[in-house]
Amino acid sequence: MFDSPLSASAYEVLGVDPSATAEEIKRAFRLRLRQTHPDAGGDASAFIQVQRAWELVGTPEGRAAYDRGHGFATTSSTTTEEQDWSGWRAPAPRTDTRPKARAYGHPGGWRRERYLALIREWAGHGVDVPNPYDPALVRSAPLEIRRLLADALAEEATASTVSDLGMGFTVWHDVAVGTDPADKLDHLVLSPSGLYGVMSEDFAEVVRFRRGEIIGRGVDGRAPVATLLGRMRVVARAAKVRFGGAIIVLPDDDLDQAVTALGKVRGVPVVVVRRSALSMVLRQGVPGARDIGGNELFDVRTRLQHTVRFV
Structure with a gap:
């Protein structure tokens, strides 16, 4: 959901800046849950996106991993390997020897x-x-x-x-x-x-x-x-x-x-x-x-x- 080049980031879904504090993210998550809940007239797909965004950035460990993989981490705290995220690069040649189409x-x-x-x-x-x-x-x-x-x-x-x-x-x-x-x-x-x-x-x-x-x-x-x-x-x-x-x-x-x-x-x-x-x-x-x-x-x-x- 958040790995497409067209997708909003987890921060955009929650309506916060990437530099937001953990408490600000938590408050935004609760607000967005109320706004998108289907029982309150919200959109079910948006409700699911909000929950998924929280799963990604709602904990310090998860947020750090998400930031590294999506270009939000600061250069000083990111290794060269982490910066060189290859999720959107062309796939490498496959070595699987099973018969292919x-x-x-x-x-x-x-x-x-x-x-x-x-x-x-x-x-x-x-x-x-x-x-x-x-x-x-x-x-x-x-x-x-x-x-x-x-x-x-x-x-x-x-x-x-x-x-x-x-x-x-x-x-x-x-x-x-x-x-x-x-x-x-x-x-x-x-x-x-x-x-x-x-x-x-x-x-x-x-x-x-x-x-x-x-x-x-x-x-x-x-x-x-x-x-x-x-x-x-x-x-x-x-x-x-x-x-x-x-x-x-x-x-x-x-x-x-x-x-x-x-x-x-x-x-x-x-x-x-x-x-x-x-x-x-x-x-x-x-x-x-x-x-x-x-x-x-x-x-x-x-x-x-x-x-x-x-x-």
């Missing part, structure tokens, strides 16, 4: 590159900055820059989950669907349960649904479901394949339940899933999706291999 493309690669270019332009006026993933720097960056990093992290997390599903799965990442690199399909997943278009997002708050679309303050007027379906349609026409369904993957904290089925939207079954539920959905299949197998599975994989371009 066949994967092509670079998940989150385009957004990582855009983030690094823009953070250097914004923070260093085109000159390299010592640590582009420094938590304090990221937290102070404009929303559009933080969103690039958040989406890159989301795509990398989805890629890691799909990779662990094994050799029966094939995935293509960062698939180009037009001349604009930003207009891309995050993931194409071919599985025994069907062919799916997958979008990885991070809205840093619990989302809601209306008429087959995702809504909420963090969505910021975008139409994720319509966007995903439009990009899938481009790939389907180019490769002459049929999709079984569409999946939008969100951080667990962004959804009230593990899987939300939106039914068929423009004739395509759509589900919105917590990241922790993605493996189950891909193995069992999207409700209402059309199964493929045997020769058709091989044919679809071949068509995509000959058609897919990467951003």
Whole structure:
């Protein structure tokens, strides 16, 4: 909840300055609990955030660890290792030798590159900055820059989950669907349960649904479901394949339940899933999706291999 580049810090949730005393934090916690309690007309998700914030900074030990990991600790009290927090860096190569899904493309690669270019332009006026993933720097960056990093992290997390599903799965990442690199399909997943278009997002708050679309303050007027379906349609026409369904993957904290089925939207079954539920959905299949197998599975994989371009 507090590890996304888009998330408010624990101090912001409690409404205090990072330099607040322990007593000030305690008073703020009690006040925010009363303000957000559902029985008093407050928002349930905000109520949960307040409790989580207190868990993080409500004790001296917890607060010290949180400050070190999120860029609030003073330089004089922080070691070099603690300052070099790597939570938002690109993941290191994995040494796991178990069979993995066949994967092509670079998940989150385009957004990582855009983030690094823009953070250097914004923070260093085109000159390299010592640590582009420094938590304090990221937290102070404009929303559009933080969103690039958040989406890159989301795509990398989805890629890691799909990779662990094994050799029966094939995935293509960062698939180009037009001349604009930003207009891309995050993931194409071919599985025994069907062919799916997958979008990885991070809205840093619990989302809601209306008429087959995702809504909420963090969505910021975008139409994720319509966007995903439009990009899938481009790939389907180019490769002459049929999709079984569409999946939008969100951080667990962004959804009230593990899987939300939106039914068929423009004739395509759509589900919105917590990241922790993605493996189950891909193995069992999207409700209402059309199964493929045997020769058709091989044919679809071949068509995509000959058609897919990467951003």
